[in-house]
Amino acid sequence: MSTDIKQKIAEANKAAAACLTDNDPWWMDIRPAGECIEGLEDHMILHSGPPVDLDDMVMLHQRGMVSAMLFEGWAKDEKEAVEILHSGEIKIESALDHNTVGAGTGIITKSLAMVYVEDRRNHTTAATFPAEGPFEGGFCGWGLYSPEIGANLRMMRNELFPPMREMLAKCGGIALKPILAESMQMGDENHTRQTAADLLFDKLVLPKLFELDLPKEVIMKTVKYIVDTPRFFHCYGQGASRAAALGADGIPYSTMVTALGGNGVEFGIKVAGLPGQWFTAPAPFMTGKYTSTKFTQKDQLPWIGDSCVVETAGMGGFAAAASPIVCNLRGMSLSDAIAQTREMERITITRNPNYIIPNLDFDPLPSGIDIRLVLKTGISPVIHGGMFNKTGGLIGAGMARVPMECFEKAMKAFAVKYREG
Amino acid sequence: MNDINEKRPAAVKPLPKEIPSVANLGIMMFYDALVTQGSKCVQVEWVPPVKQSAEITELLDEFL
Amino acid sequence: MKEVFLLKNRYVDSVTLMTVAVELTEIGGVDGAECGMGTRPNIDMLKGLGYEVPADVTQNDIMIAVDAAEEKTFREVCDFAEKELSAGHSGRSKTYHDVDDMDDGEFDIVQISIPGEYALKEAYKAIDKGMHVFMFTADISLEEEHDLKVYARDHGCLMMGPDAGVGLVGGLCMAAGSIVDFGPVGIIGASGSGSQEVACLIEQMGYGVTCILGTGGRDLKKPVGGVSMMADIDRLEQDEDTKIICLVSMLADRGVMEEVLKKADTLTKPVVAVFLGAGPELYEGHKVIGTYDLTEAAKACVKLITDEEPDIGLTDEEREKLADECVAKLAPGRKYFRGIYTGGTFAEEALMTFRKEAPDMLMHTNRDNTEYAVRLKSHKKSEGNSLIDIGDLDFTAEAPHTVFDPTQRVLRYRQELSDPETALVAMDIILGPGVAADPASCYLPIAREHPDVITVISVCGGKWDPQGKDKIKKEMREAGVIVVESDHESAMLCSAIMKKLEARNHE
Numbered sequence: 001m002s003t004d005i006k007q008k009i010a011e012a013n014k015a016a017a018a019c020l021t022d023n024d025p026w027w028m029d030i031r032p033a034g035e036c037i038e039g040l041e042d043h044m045i046l047h048s049g050p051p052v053d054l055d056d057m058v059m060l061h062q063r064g065m066v067s068a069m070l071f072e073g074w075a076k077d078e079k080e081a082v083e084i085l086h087s088g089e090i091k092i093e094s095a096l097d098h099n100t101v102g103a104g105t106g107i108i109t110k111s112l113a114m115v116y117v118e119d120r121r122n123h124t125t126a127a128t129f130p131a132e133g134p135f136e137g138g139f140c141g142w143g144l145y146s147p148e149i150g151a152n153l154r155m156m157r158n159e160l161f162p163p164m165r166e167m168l169a170k171c172g173g174i175a176l177k178p179i180l181a182e183s184m185q186m187g188d189e190n191h192t193r194q195t196a197a198d199l200l201f202d203k204l205v206l207p208k209l210f211e212l213d214l215p216k217e218v219i220m221k222t223v224k225y226i227v228d229t230p231r232f233f234h235c236y237g238q239g240a241s242r243a244a245a246l247g248a249d250g251i252p253y254s255t256m257v258t259a260l261g262g263n264g265v266e267f268g269i270k271v272a273g274l275p276g277q278w279f280t281a282p283a284p285f286m287t288g289k290y291t292s293t294k295f296t297q298k299d300q301l302p303w304i305g306d307s308c309v310v311e312t313a314g315m316g317g318f319a320a321a322a323s324p325i326v327c328n329l330r331g332m333s334l335s336d337a338i339a340q341t342r343e344m345e346r347i348t349i350t351r352n353p354n355y356i357i358p359n360l361d362f363d364p365l366p367s368g369i370d371i372r373l374v375l376k377t378g379i380s381p382v383i384h385g386g387m388f389n390k391t392g393g394l395i396g397a398g399m400a401r402v403p404m405e406c407f408e409k410a411m412k413a414f415a416v417k418y419r420e421g
Numbered sequence: 422m423n424d425i426n427e428k429r430p431a432a433v434k435p436l437p438k439e440i441p442s443v444a445n446l447g448i449m450m451f452y453d454a455l456v457t458q459g460s461k462c463v464q465v466e467w468v469p470p471v472k473q474s475a476e477i478t479e480l481l482d483e484f485l
Numbered sequence: 486m487k488e489v490f491l492l493k494n495r496y497v498d499s500v501t502l503m504t505v506a507v508e509l510t511e512i513g514g515v516d517g518a519e520c521g522m523g524t525r526p527n528i529d530m531l532k533g534l535g536y537e538v539p540a541d542v543t544q545n546d547i548m549i550a551v552d553a554a555e556e557k558t559f560r561e562v563c564d565f566a567e568k569e570l571s572a573g574h575s576g577r578s579k580t581y582h583d584v585d586d587m588d589d590g591e592f593d594i595v596q597i598s599i600p601g602e603y604a605l606k607e608a609y610k611a612i613d614k615g616m617h618v619f620m621f622t623a624d625i626s627l628e629e630e631h632d633l634k635v636y637a638r639d640h641g642c643l644m645m646g647p648d649a650g651v652g653l654v655g656g657l658c659m660a661a662g663s664i665v666d667f668g669p670v671g672i673i674g675a676s677g678s679g680s681q682e683v684a685c686l687i688e689q690m691g692y693g694v695t696c697i698l699g700t701g702g703r704d705l706k707k708p709v710g711g712v713s714m715m716a717d718i719d720r721l722e723q724d725e726d727t728k729i730i731c732l733v734s735m736l737a738d739r740g741v742m743e744e745v746l747k748k749a750d751t752l753t754k755p756v757v758a759v760f761l762g763a764g765p766e767l768y769e770g771h772k773v774i775g776t777y778d779l780t781e782a783a784k785a786c787v788k789l790i791t792d793e794e795p796d797i798g799l800t801d802e803e804r805e806k807l808a809d810e811c812v813a814k815l816a817p818g819r820k821y822f823r824g825i826y827t828g829g830t831f832a833e834e835a836l837m838t839f840r841k842e843a844p845d846m847l848m849h850t851n852r853d854n855t856e857y858a859v860r861l862k863s864h865k866k867s868e869g870n871s872l873i874d875i876g877d878l879d880f881t882a883e884a885p886h887t888v889f890d891p892t893q894r895v896l897r898y899r900q901e902l903s904d905p906e907t908a909l910v911a912m913d914i915i916l917g918p919g920v921a922a923d924p925a926s927c928y929l930p931i932a933r934e935h936p937d938v939i940t941v942i943s944v945c946g947g948k949w950d951p952q953g954k955d956k957i958k959k960e961m962r963e964a965g966v967i968v969v970e971s972d973h974e975s976a977m978l979c980s981a982i983m984k985k986l987e988a989r990n991h992e
Contacts, residue, residue, distance in 0.1 A: 003613075009484060024494045024545070121494060175545050181496035255484070346582065353570065354496045372485040377582075378471025411480050419483070433641040434615065436696060436724055437593050437655030444587060446607055447598030447621070450889065451660055454919035455596075457951065458664070460657050463592075465581045467599055467607075485585075 005253070005420060009372075012253035016272045017349040017368035019247035020313050024121040025240035026173040030161045034110025036127045037100045041110075043074060044091040048106030048306045049263025050278040051094050054085060058264035058301060060392055064107035064143025065092070071145055071153070072109050094278075096259040096270065096306055099246055100127045101238045103307040104141035104388070106261075112140065113157040117176065117239035122247025128235040132156070133225055142392060156225075163222045167208045174204060176240045179233070181354050184315070184365070189323035190237040191307060191316030191384040192397055197233040202226065234307075241313035250275040253418060255410075256349060257369040260312050260383065260402060262303035269406045271371060274413055281405035286387050288330045288398015295395045301388040303400055308383040314352055314367035317382035317399055318344045321359045326384070330398055334359070340382055341365065347373040347381065371407045371414070380404055486554065487536050490563055491523070492547040497570050502547070505569045509551070509562055517552035518562065584610035592616055594643075596659060601625045604647070608633055612642045619659045620646030620701070627708035630701070634712035643720075644713055649699035651677035653684065659699070661888055663917045663947040668693025670786045671727035673717045675704045675734035678828030678915065679761065679779055682945045683733055686783035686971055690795045695727045702829075705737030711745045718745070722752050729755055729789050731782060732773070735833055736762035746771040757785045761834055762856075778834055780973040798974040807967070808981040811909070811939045812989055819908035819938070820990060822846075822983050823901040824872035825894055827887045828945070831913045831972040832874040838976035839872075843984050846870055851877055867901060870983070888920045895927045902935045908986055909939045911979050913972055916946025916954060925957045929964040939982065941967045943975040 034040055045068045047061055054065065066081040068074075074090070075081035084090060095102030102108060106129075114127035132138035132152065139149050168174070179200045186196035205226065209219050226232055245258045254272035261268060268280040283302035290296070310316040320327050321341035324334045332340070338359055345351075349368035356362050369381050380401040387396040442461040445452040455462040473481070497505075499522075506520035519534070521527040523542040531538055536550045547570065551562045581587060584595060584607045595611040597604045601624035608618045618637065625633075625647045637644030645652045645659065651674065652659030656667065661677065665684045672694055674680025680697045687694060698721075700713035714732065721727045730752070732745065742760060749756040750772045758773040759782035768775030774789075776782040780798060787795045799807065826832035832850070836857040839848055848857060849871045851864040861868060864879040875887050875894050884893045894912070901907050914925050925942070932940050942961055946954045958968045969975045 005484065022494065175543075177494070178496050178545060182498065185498060356498070356501070372481060375473065375477055376470065376481055376485060376585075378473075408474075408477055411477065411484075414484065415480050433720055433723065434617065434643075436643075436720065437617075437657075438726075439655050440657045441593030441617075441655045442591075443594045443596050443657070443659075444581065444584075444592040444616075445596045445598075446583070446604075447596075451596060451598060451621070451919055454658065454660075454917075458657055458918055463581055465583065465586075467583055467603075469600070469603065470583075 005418065008253045009255055012251050012273060013256055013349045013368065013370060016248035016251045016254040016256040019122050020244045020367045021350060021352045021354065022121050023119050023177065023240065023244035023247070025117050025119050025176040025243055027115060027168065027176055027236060027239070028118045028173045029116040029168055030113050030130070030165055031116045031127070032110060033100070033108050033112045033114045033127060036114060036116045036125065037098050037108070039098050040108070041091065043089060044093060044109070046093055046095040046098060046100065046102060046106065046108040047263065048095055048102030048104065048304060049261045049283070050266050050268030050280045051097070052263050052265055054092060056265060058304065059390065060105050060143050060301065060304060060388065061263060063392070064105040067139060067143050067145030068107050068109045071139065071150060072111055094261070096261050099125055099242065101242050101306045101309045102261065103129065103235070103238065104137060104305045105143035106306055107140050107143045112153070113161055115235050115239055117236070117243050118173070119240070119243035119247060122244060124243045124246040126239045126242035126246060128239040128242065130156070130235050131229040131232050133229050137394065144392070159218070160222050160225045163209055163212055163214055163219055166212055166214070167205070170212075171208055176236050177354065179204070180237060180240060180315070184319055184322040184355055185358060187323055187325055189316050189319040189326055189384065191310045192386070193323055193326045194231055194233040194237060197237065198231070201233050201236070237315065238307060238309050241309045241315065245309065245312050248272040255371045255414060257312055257371060257381075259306075260308040260381070261306035264301050264304035267303055267403055267406065269402065269410060271410050271414065274410065274417060277413060279406045279409040279413065281403035281409075284400045284403055286385060286396075286398040286400040288387065288396055290387070290396035291394070295389070299389055299395060301390045303385070304388055305385060307385060311381055311383050312369065314348070314355070314365050317384045318348075318367075319355070319357070319365055320382070322357045322365070324359065343379055344382065346377050347379050371410050374404070374407045375411055378404070380407070487550070487552045488559060489531060489536050489538050490549045490551070490559070491539055491542055492549065492567065492570065494545050495547050495570065496545070497547060501570070505566060508569065509549070509566060512558070512562055512565060514555055514558035515551060515553050515562060519548070519550040520566065521548055522546070523548050583607060584614065587614060587616075590615045594619055594654065594659070596621070598622055598660075605629055605633065608644070609636065612637050612640050612644075615640070615642070617643035617654075618645065619652050619699070620644075620649060621660050622646070623648035627703060627706055630703060631709045631712060634704075634709065634716070638712060638716040643698065643717070645699045646701040648701040648703055649677065651681050651697060652699040653694065653697035655696075658918050661915070661917055661919050662697060662699075663945070664949040665697070665947040666693030666949075667695065669695065669726070669728035669790060670731055671695045671721040671724060671729070672697045672731045672733060673700060673714055673721065674698070674732075675700045675702060675714060675737070676761070676830040677702070678945065679733040679735070679759070679830035679834075681915070681917075682779045682831070682972060683731060683759070683783045683786070685945055685947050686780060686797065687786055688947055689970065690783065690787045690797055692787055692790055695721075695724060705734055705741045705745070707738040707741060711741045714745055715748050718748055718752065722754055727754070729757065729786055731786050732756065732758040732760075733779070733782065734760050735830060736760050742767060746773055749773050755789050757782055757789070761830065762837055778838065778973045779830070780971045798970055799978065804978055804981050807978065808985050811967070811982050812985045814937075814939065815908050815986065816937060817990075818905060820906045820986070821904075822870040822872075822909045822911070822979060823867055823907050824911040824979070825875050825897050825901070826873065826913050827876050827894070827915055828913055828972070829874055829876055831943075832872060834972050835911070835976040835979075836872055838973060839980050842977060842980035846980070846983055846987070848872055850874065851879060867904070873897065888915050888924075891921055891924055891927050895931070898928055899931055902931060902938055907938055909941065909979060909982055911941045911943075911975050913975070914942055914944045914946075914957065916944065916950040916952045916957070918951055922952065924952060925961060929960065929966070932964045932966050936965055939967065940965070941969060941975050941979055943969050943972045945972070
């Protein structure tokens, strides 16, 4: 009888992992968040990581809340913003409780223009925030707001995105998986490095933009935005990963992780067979390289951000073997990078035949984190990311491990829900 | 509940009649001996598993 | 017939696609094959070749175009392409971290020598996946052993051990056993070295065994209840190659042995049994051919094959003559026997034989629970006549078991020889693919230095064991060692020597 439930779990996990490996993500449009994020209402602010009370939020999130109020015009100044936030009028929710991703601080409100991705196999959609150009971290990523940032966001929406939208309408969308797959054979892991993905994207998209019947200066603004923004493809990899994971959300009996994210205070995971539940633990610190010797761990804010959505889908830290350069920046050798991916093989449900990696002797990347395997092996998923200063600003890059406590809590909850008899 | 079926033993697996394939967990010397005798064998890279709490160990037994 | 199949929404790089396309054309029955992504140029190319491309093709799909006469070829090509395009191309062999990583029935046998609590878990997993288990690990409770063996039996799997050191299955030696010729005798042994000796003697007499099924040393204890031995008896009754069954064990729980013998009574095949230390009352009323030492058991098996009384070992005359020669070489003052045995069963068999053949001899030993000798004060030092079981826990706690590494016994041999009262040393050498590669030559320089002491060595091994049985025997004889065929013969010869020595010393 006990083999019955193990069988159910195995079958459920197979289906869940297939959502990741068989996904078919397409960039279809750029739309306001309120039009493409399900459940994102007026006077609602989304943030990264698991749910957290306003007063418990780290400074970056608190600042982000105020920035959101000002951006949307729900308050005229900081003082009023804080008052309204504390009045309970504003709904505050986790980005990962919606079909979106909160990279960095992940501040998202209805008027923000978002990259809109459709997954044609999973019949899901996801919205992710595009790069802010010269303000890099800016509003969504760092929770900042100023008249300049506001103006930039408006400019992006009014000038940079329309040519893209026209191009997308004309060509029917851009397939994202081939770019991800080929880029990981060219040195990207698609979390902290997407140099090849950017180039592949450019090769595909720029000619289409040039073919539009629009004035050259108009097109060139968009082209420069794309080409000058580092890590431009970052949000597309996130969108593809999120849409894939959403396909698995709610599959009964599945022990596959469908979300990972931190808010600077806590880190949380979500599990396919336990929809709507978060399993949290204190957010971990990262190890890696600081941009300056004056920074140490005491400057570091514990993990904040949902960009580890790509690890959920089997890229980033899981694709370390594909990206020895990224690993080398953290003092790892080629064999260390390969070993990291091999280690992740032990906690995953399947291998993704679309992502064949030369450094792995052409083995496929591991995909689909199984909470049971994490507990059994004591190996926690590796997540790559950028280190934030407590006072704001990027101070380095590195990796962290998802706290084991998250998996223990999830396993116990799974038992409560699914134990027979 | 069918008692008769519960007690009936599974079909007895036959004795291997040719050099059997072996997975060796433990002493390396035994693995070497299997290799020299021409068995299709593997040395399992076993390490003592992580010490979990009793509760987690039980849950893993139940669900994994 | 030309047809195009689609692998929807899959990414594969162009070089791999080209390689696979070439491999497809090499499949029998394929007149032509192409493999490419659903891009415009590729689609046009296929159309140009006369293929009809499915309308729902997109540039993210892989097109496999096949030109073949038979329907089944298409299927073959598709399966092959699917496999090639999914697998890694490294040919890197799979890594296993435990039984969970194995597929059902992936191996015939899982051989386990990891610590107890983990060994138990892995064994259950192996049985669930339909694999036989051989377990060298011993730190498992008797109750756990019982439950594990019942589980194995009910799933039709062999459970050899816990605490099994010897096995021979399908001609493959497990752990410390010997390679023995194939023949009609199936041996089931709760004693490792005992089963090995019986098998090797059968081979020496010109015959062989179907298998040695080790049950582990505790199978016949009450809490375990003989589950493995009885399951194996059933199995060998079914096995068409086994014509004779031989049970080997030390004396164990009375009730359990009774059950085993009762089961043996139900068989159509003849059963020989040796429960070392048993008297005839044990076998009374049962069909088994009861024997009282390992050599006798081997002989009884062979007799069932040939119907003749086989010849092995020394004749009584030869033994007496040899014993006289040995005693003649011993100087006055040389009084004592020192036995150093690696096989626990050999030690026990020797003690029994001494008691029977030389009842006046006071023997000391480090072995627990023996009726035939007095406990030594310390295992580290012999007193008077002493028979040491150097495979005992006292010794193996400090150093590797002698059967794997002779160092410990070399030191003890030297120690006994440096005692001016030592007259005679007896040892057992065990051969096999899983034990020390050079188990004997280490004693020979020491033997050569001490022609004033007699060394008798019994060799337990099969003729195919890698150490080279004949070569070893020859080298030992050249060093002045007396080499005998079996542990029983060694004890017979040694007791003869000691009786004569005793007589001489009292003249």
